[in-house]
Amino acid sequence: MKSIKIKDKEFDLFIEEEKISESIQRIADKMNVELDGKDPVFLAILNGAFMFAGELMKKVTIPSEITFVRLASYRGISSTEQVQEVLGLNESIEGRTLVIVEDIVDTGNTMVALMKQLNELNPKEIKIATLLFKPEALKNPLNLDYVALRIPSDFIVGYGLDYDGYGRNLSDIYKLKS
Ligand code: IMP
Ligand code: MG
Secondary structure (H helix, E strand, O other): OOEEEEOOEEEEEEEOHHHHHHHHHHHHHHHHHHOOOOOOEEEEEEOOOHHHHHHHHHHOOOOOEEEEEEEEEEEOOOOOOEEEEEEOOOOOOOOOEEEEEEEEEOOOHHHHHHHHHHHOOOOOEEEEEEEEEOHHHOOOOOOOOEEEEEOOOOOEEEOOEOEOOEOOOOOOEEEEOO
16 A cells, blocks of 8 residues: 655555545535525635645636635633634625635534634625545534545545645545554
């Protein structure tokens, strides 16, 4: 099996580009039907979702906009409170159908924090699209509208996802050697 080394860790090939692409096509087909006429705004979350967003948007054929934001996380007033602030959203999303484009939903904490902030901007509705979903790790009730791939709770890299900043450029997805 194909293996790679990133920094101090070894990873095995897990999901090949062709399968990733097919899975993205499947959700894009669904979006092209369900979001037709809704004039959606896709909101891609940097850095992780850059590759997924690029591939997805080539397959989305309905009129739509795409914009990119970054999440800044810092500790809140109490040391346990994680605050996620959305940076770089300059256009109004009031009254719009919003589609969050994320790399991965793990515990779901990030998504819950993001939804809370975006809801304050009064969109018409918020849909969630994620390249990867780890159902066993989910700790929050979340309705994921578009999931390209469901995976076990292993640590993975590639296709936008990183290990300590590296590996985002890999066109296949790799799993940490156990
Ligand atoms: P959550 O808030 O626990 O759902 O975590 C979401 C964030 O954790 C993602 O946006 C990723 O940045 C990171 N993450 C979770 N699992 C992985 C993984 O397997 N590889 C790389 N990053 C991950
Ligand atoms: Mg992320």
